[in-house]
Amino acid sequence: xxxxxxxxxxxxxxxxxxxxxxxxxxxxxxxxxxxxxxxxxxxxxxxxxxxxxxxxxxxxxxxxxxxxxxxxxxxxxxxxxxxxxxxxxxxxxxxxxxxxxxxxxxxxxxxxxxxxxxxxxxxxxxxxxxxxxxxxxxxxxxxxxxxxxxxxxxxxxxxxxxxxxxxxxxxxxxxxxxxxxxxxxxxxxxxxxxxxxxxxxxxxxxxxxxxxxxxxxxxxxxxxxxxxxxxxxxxxxxxxxxxxxxxxxxxxxxxxxxxxxxxxxxxxxxxxxxxxxxxxxxxxxxxxxxxxxxxxxxxxxxxxxxxxxxxxxxxxxxxxxxxxxxxx
Amino acid sequence: xxxxxxxxxxxxxxxxxxxxxxxxxxxxxxxxxxxxxxxxxxxxxxxxxxxxxxxxxxxxxxxxxxxxxxxxxxxxxxxxxxxxxxxxxxxxxxxxxxxxxxxxxxxxxxxxxxxxxxxxxxxxxxxxxxxxxxxxxxxxxxxxxxxxxxxxxxxxxxxxxxxxxxxxxxxxxxxxxxxxxxxxxxxxxxxxxxxxxxxxxxxxxxxxxxxxxxxxxxxxxxxxxxxxxxxxxxxxxxxxxxxxxxxxxxxxxxxxxxxxxxxxxxxxxxxxxxxxxxxxxxxxxxxxxxxxxxxxxxxxxxxxxxxxxxxxxxxxxxxxxxxxxxxxxxxxxxxx
Amino acid sequence: xxxxxxxxxxxxxxxxxxxxxxxxxxxxxxxxxxxxxxxxxxxxxxxxxxxxxxxxxxxxxxxxxxxxxxxxxxxxxxxxxxxxxxxxxxxxxxxxxxxxxxxxxxxxxxxxxxxxxxxxxxxxxxxxxxxxxxxxxxxxxxxxxxxxxxxxxxxxxxxxxxxxxxxxxxxxxxxxxxxxxxxxxxxxxxxxxxxxxxxxxxxxxxxxxxxxxxxxxxxxxxxxxxxxxxxxxxxxxxxxxxxxxxxxxxxxxxxxxxxxxxxxxxxxxxxxxxxxxx
Numbered sequence: 001x002x003x004x005x006x007x008x009x010x011x012x013x014x015x016x017x018x019x020x021x022x023x024x025x026x027x028x029x030x031x032x033x034x035x036x037x038x039x040x041x042x043x044x045x046x047x048x049x050x051x052x053x054x055x056x057x058x059x060x061x062x063x064x065x066x067x068x069x070x071x072x073x074x075x076x077x078x079x080x081x082x083x084x085x086x087x088x089x090x091x092x093x094x095x096x097x098x099x100x101x102x103x104x105x106x107x108x109x110x111x112x113x114x115x116x117x118x119x120x121x122x123x124x125x126x127x128x129x130x131x132x133x134x135x136x137x138x139x140x141x142x143x144x145x146x147x148x149x150x151x152x153x154x155x156x157x158x159x160x161x162x163x164x165x166x167x168x169x170x171x172x173x174x175x176x177x178x179x180x181x182x183x184x185x186x187x188x189x190x191x192x193x194x195x196x197x198x199x200x201x202x203x204x205x206x207x208x209x210x211x212x213x214x215x216x217x218x219x220x221x222x223x224x225x226x227x228x229x230x231x232x233x234x235x236x237x238x239x240x241x242x243x244x245x246x247x248x249x250x251x252x253x254x255x256x257x258x259x260x261x262x263x264x265x266x267x268x269x270x271x272x273x274x275x276x277x278x279x280x281x282x283x284x285x286x287x288x289x290x291x292x293x294x295x296x297x298x299x300x301x302x303x304x305x306x307x308x309x310x311x312x313x314x315x316x317x318x319x320x321x322x323x324x325x326x327x328x
Numbered sequence: 329x330x331x332x333x334x335x336x337x338x339x340x341x342x343x344x345x346x347x348x349x350x351x352x353x354x355x356x357x358x359x360x361x362x363x364x365x366x367x368x369x370x371x372x373x374x375x376x377x378x379x380x381x382x383x384x385x386x387x388x389x390x391x392x393x394x395x396x397x398x399x400x401x402x403x404x405x406x407x408x409x410x411x412x413x414x415x416x417x418x419x420x421x422x423x424x425x426x427x428x429x430x431x432x433x434x435x436x437x438x439x440x441x442x443x444x445x446x447x448x449x450x451x452x453x454x455x456x457x458x459x460x461x462x463x464x465x466x467x468x469x470x471x472x473x474x475x476x477x478x479x480x481x482x483x484x485x486x487x488x489x490x491x492x493x494x495x496x497x498x499x500x501x502x503x504x505x506x507x508x509x510x511x512x513x514x515x516x517x518x519x520x521x522x523x524x525x526x527x528x529x530x531x532x533x534x535x536x537x538x539x540x541x542x543x544x545x546x547x548x549x550x551x552x553x554x555x556x557x558x559x560x561x562x563x564x565x566x567x568x569x570x571x572x573x574x575x576x577x578x579x580x581x582x583x584x585x586x587x588x589x590x591x592x593x594x595x596x597x598x599x600x601x602x603x604x605x606x607x608x609x610x611x612x613x614x615x616x617x618x619x620x621x622x623x624x625x626x627x628x629x630x631x632x633x634x635x636x637x638x639x640x641x642x643x644x645x646x647x648x649x650x651x652x653x654x655x656x657x658x659x660x661x662x663x664x
Numbered sequence: 665x666x667x668x669x670x671x672x673x674x675x676x677x678x679x680x681x682x683x684x685x686x687x688x689x690x691x692x693x694x695x696x697x698x699x700x701x702x703x704x705x706x707x708x709x710x711x712x713x714x715x716x717x718x719x720x721x722x723x724x725x726x727x728x729x730x731x732x733x734x735x736x737x738x739x740x741x742x743x744x745x746x747x748x749x750x751x752x753x754x755x756x757x758x759x760x761x762x763x764x765x766x767x768x769x770x771x772x773x774x775x776x777x778x779x780x781x782x783x784x785x786x787x788x789x790x791x792x793x794x795x796x797x798x799x800x801x802x803x804x805x806x807x808x809x810x811x812x813x814x815x816x817x818x819x820x821x822x823x824x825x826x827x828x829x830x831x832x833x834x835x836x837x838x839x840x841x842x843x844x845x846x847x848x849x850x851x852x853x854x855x856x857x858x859x860x861x862x863x864x865x866x867x868x869x870x871x872x873x874x875x876x877x878x879x880x881x882x883x884x885x886x887x888x889x890x891x892x893x894x895x896x897x898x899x900x901x902x903x904x905x906x907x908x909x910x911x912x913x914x915x916x917x918x919x920x921x922x923x924x925x926x927x928x929x930x931x932x933x934x935x936x937x938x939x940x941x942x
Contacts, residue, residue: 020781028797130403146921148873150880150893151914154900162904214401217444223399225459225509226432235458239449258786262877266900276789277881280796292793296785303784315493316448 014304021296026070029289047089059083059286077293083286085279092290095275100294103264103271105176105183107256109191114198115249119242121199122206129211137203145200152193153266160189169267190267194260198252205248209241216240243314250306257302258295344416345372346549347396347517353409354391354400366391366573368646369410375516376547378540380560380581382596383570389553392570393519396551397437398427414517432459436510440522442502446494452478452505453490459512477508481538500531504538511542517549518542524559536563557596561585569593572627579652589652589659591632626656634658678930684923688743695740702730704737704890713906723908726898731912738892739916741885745802746871746920749809754864756810757817762856764818765825776822779815787812791874792883800883802891808878809871820863821856828852858935865928872920892917 048056059081061072076083082092118141125137161167168185176183213219214237222236261273268274272295279287311317354366366388373379381389394400395407398419412419414434419427439445447455453474460470471490478486481504494502503523510518520539524532540563543550552560560567560581567584569577569592577590588594625640626632632639638657646655673682694701702720711728714720722731764775782790794808829852878884879893887894892913899909 017780017784020777021784024781025793028793142922142925143918146869146873146918146925147914148876148880148893148917148921150877151896151910151917154896154903154910155914157900158903158907158910217439217441218447220399220437220439221445221506221509222447223401224397224431224437225462226428226430227458227462228428231462236447236450240447243449255786258789261788261792262880265881273789276792280792280883288793288796292789295789299786300784314449316495 014300017300018297021300022074022293023070025289025293025296026073029285029292030066030069047087048084049089052084052089052091055081056084056086056286073289077290082290082294085284085287087282087284092287095287096272096291096294099270099272099275100298101175102173102269103257103260103273106187106191106194106260106264106269106271107253109187110194110256110260111198111249111253113191114195114252115202115245117195118199118202119206119245121203122210122245123238125203125207126210126214138207141200141203144196144203147196149193149197150262150266152196153190153263156189156193157266169269173268173270186267186269190260190263190269193263194256198249198256201252202245202248205245206241209244210237213237213241243310246313247306247310250302250309254299254302254306257298344413346375346377346415347373347551348413349392349396349410350413351410352392352395352407352412354388354395355406355408357404364408364573365405366395369570369573369575370646371568371575371578373517373549373551375549376543377566378543378550378552378564380557380564380567381551381553381570382555382557382560382567384555386572387570388573389570390521393437393521393551393553396517396519397431397435398422399437432515433463433513434516435519436513436515436517437519437521438503438506438510438523441526442499442506442523443526445506446502448494451491451493456490456505456509456512459509463513473512474508477512478505480511480542481505481508483508499527500534503527503531503535507535507538507542511546514546515548517551519551519553521553522555525554525556532559536560539563557585569596574627574655575646575653576628576656577652577654578646579654583652587660589649589654590628590656591634591658591660592628594660595631634660675930675933677926677933681923681925681927681930684919685927688739688920688923691736692740692743695736701736702733704729704734705888713902713909715906716908722912723906725895725906725909726902731895731908734890734895735892735912735916737890738895738913739920741802741890742872742875742879742892742917742920745806745809745875745885746868748803748806749871749875750813750864750867752806752810753813753867754817754860757814758821758856758860760814761818761821762825762852765822766829766852772822775818779818782812782815785812787870787874788877791878792881795878795883800886802885802889805875805878805884809874812874813867813871816867817860817863820859824856824859825852828855858931862928862932862935865924865931869921869924869928872917872924876917 055076058072059076060083061069061076064072080093082096084091085095121137121141125134128134157167161170168182169189171182171186173186174182218240219232219237222232227236258273260271261277263269264271264274265277272291276288276291276295279285279291349372350370352366352369353364356363356365369388369392371379381392383389391400391405396412396419400406407420410420414430419430422430446452453471456474456477457467457470460473461467475486475490478489483489483501483504489497489505494505497505506523518539523539524535527535536559539550539552542548550564552564554560557567564581566578566580568575569584569590571592577584577588577593579589584593585597588597624643626635626644629635629639636658642657644655644657646653649659673679693699706729708728711720711724712726714724714728716723720730720732722735725731725734760775760779764772785793790812791805791808794811795804798804798807875884876891876893876896879891880897882894882897884893885891895913896910896917899906899913903910
């Protein structure tokens with residue numbers, strides 16, 4: 001199978017996956033409360049203009065069989081019709097275009113900070129396995145894992161807002177290009193909370209990886225060459241150990257895109273998770289349906305990108321199977 | 329200061345030997361207590377001499393080698409007694425930094441598994457030139473010398489090899505690269521820890537021949553560690569046999585094969601199938617040892633067919649017998 | 665079996681996990697028997713927002729209810745939901761995984777594809793979507809979490825089955841004429857037990873985390889029934905003055921999560937034969 005075929009195969013399975021996801025979302029949201037959408041259609045759509053109403057009907061594929069409804073939905077999405085919010089009348093596409101960047105910024109900061117923290121703790125822990133610092137690092141990582149994000153977030157809100165009277169998130173959200181300082185202040189607490197949830201698994205992976213790698217032969221070879229401890233660590237041990245961490249970090253980032261819902265809610269960040277949640281609370285099904293699909297598709301793409309990145313970094317992953325091995 | 333030396337390949341009486349290991353002891357600390365993995369190990373290697381250390385897994389041969397290189401990193405494993413001298417330099421008391429300077433330049437080691445001995449993420453050229461650049465040698469000089477070394481070990485297309493990654497090479501090729509790497513700074517002593525065990529028989533011969541050529545050319549001391557006697561018969565001048573952490577016999581290759589003194593050695597040599605043996609002759613198998621060395625008595629006793637009571641109560645010491653050494657109360661007599 | 669329990673009890677993770685499990689079990693017993701528990705639902709305005717005292721060790725909430733008793737009841741509630749969810753997920757997932765791995769072919773493809781599909785969602789989002797479709801409540805939360813965790817059991821069960829199927833001793837057994845079912849029972853299942861058990865414990869800790877998150881959002885156990893996540897959510901409004909309303913339910917959530925996490929790690933250390941300590 002030549003590289004082109006393989007790439008096409010990969011693209012094909014991704015497309016199949018996305019379609020599968022859309023079917024799943026459709027089934028979960030429509031088949032069960034399907035009737036309620038139809039029955040509420042007349043009463044809850046007062047906000048919409050006639051044009052929007054028509055577009056929404058097309059989105060839902062009203063009066064069609066379930067399969068027809070699914071097809072209508074998919075074709076509408078592909079044409080850019082993500083539906084309209086029955087509550088506010090805004091198009092879901094425009095809502096998403098505003099909310100997605102917020103979550104991306106949050107996820108980026110949280111993942112970066114969390115990974116750095118996790119890697120540092122992992123390195124600290126692995127430097128003297130079994131010692132006190134190892135014990136404390138691991139205990140810390142378990143706490144990060146076990147204390148739910150919403151607990152940490154609530155605690156911060158209580159302390160900051162009520163005790164210190166400092167709560168930047170009470171103000172309207174400021175995008176980084178509007179007001180960088182305010183944006184930073186609004187992002188710092190939620191991204192800190194999320195960074196903790198990222199740090200825990202990253203720390204574990206780093207620690208395990210480092211310990212496994214240390215006993216590998218090539219480390220002995222490196223030392224046998226007369227390299228200093230520092231050089232062995234930074235040039236040989238760390239690069240090899242961090243490979244699995246790259247994958248883990250990518251996964252965490254993808255997860256945060258859809259998993260930051262609760263934190264976004266607590267800190268009133270208008271991200272895509274909050275969009276879904278609000279949609280659910282308000283029974284705004286078109287919002288929920290489209291947004292969920294968008295999040296899931298993004299998750300798939302992030303995983304793909306992480307995979308690609310990993311292939312780039314690790315020279316062992318066959319770029320081309322045609323690369324011949326020189327025989328002895 | 330140094331142990332009595334058994335006849336070395338070259339008769340150097342005045343200067344100190346290249347390597348002198350004296351009463352080496354390595355202890356492992358576990359939750360259940362301490363265990364001596366290597367004890368009372370003493371031997372010398374002269375400049376230009378090739379010596380084999382033979383033993384099965386668990387005999388302590390690799391640990392001894394790592395001790396010489398100073399590469400025992402574990403918290404629970406450490407040299408607990410004895411000293412190792414490189415020329416007049418006491419390695420055991422050398423500070424880390426100075427010891428490190430010796431590695432690669434005076435002492436070098438190659439390992440058993442070529443598949444895992446090289447950094448998979450670094451190009452071969454970089455791994456070679458690194459040896460030079462950390463010592464302040466200019467990059468272009470480093471590159472030239474590395475390339476030359478690859479040519480020297482018979483790698484086709486050395487320019488391509490320099491920019492390739494380890495996984496692009498087969499086991500035999502990687503081992504050649506390891507040899508080139510070890511030879512870069514022309515060390516005085518090379519330790520080869522079972523470098524051919526993981527390779528095909530035909531490749532084994534090639535690697536062996538390569539190491540022999542290099543050793544002779546540079547008049548380098550060589551310690552070849554193996555569990556397979558047959559492999560090294562042609563390569564080394566002297567053989568040191570280890571069992572369960574101790575040296576049990578030392579002799580020249582010729583003497584050892586002609587008349588092994590220690591029952592263990594006898595078993596080892598006897599178990600090598602020879603082409604002229606009848607096909608029906610049973611393969612002699614030596615049952616493996618699994619227990620820690622006893623506090624007193626010979627550890628080989630459970631497997632020894634000549635054992636008597638004293639073997640269980642007193643530990644045999646390595647004693648001189650003519651130009652050889654053996655640690656046994658009842659060394660094997662002349663075979664009928 | 666005995667060696668496993670011994671190794672479990674000797675590893676650090678195992679020790680902590682088992683001790684905490686002991687604490688959890690004591691609390692469960694308290695709730696079940698009603699020993700020392702005050703009425704969880706009765707409201708008494710006069711008692712509201714009492715700080716921790718000898719009569720109310722964890723203090724009282726906005727309705728005068730004893731927080732200790734509510735927390736214990738909430739803990740049992742979360743545990744129950746988690747257990748139901750993980751039981752369903754593990755039974756369905758393991759069965760599917762074994763079937764897929766053993767039978768192979770189209771069935772295996774279909775099962776793998778479906779589980780990949782479920783994996784393509786961030787867990788919280790999927791659980792949220794399912795609960796929103798089914799409606800809030802304890803049982804629906806358990807169902808939602810169960811669905812989210814089926815794929816991981818499929819994966820955990822399928823892997824060993826695939827490797828084992830190719831191993832000599834299994835092939836030998838088949839060649840000797842043992843029925844597939846017997847091969848499965850005697851050779852494959854015992855080797856599966858370890859990873860599945862470990863996963864059960866770990867999934868339980870995640871299930872509790874997810875359940876409390878959903879309850880926090882109001883989609884889980886409904887008031888006035890006690891639920892740890894819900895208690896934390898309600899406490900947000902009062903915690904600046906009544907810190908105990910936030911602290912104690914949070915501690916119980918952490919207790920549950922840490923217990924099953926450490927237990928899972930300890931089990932993994934004890935059951936994995938290749939895990940050697942230096």
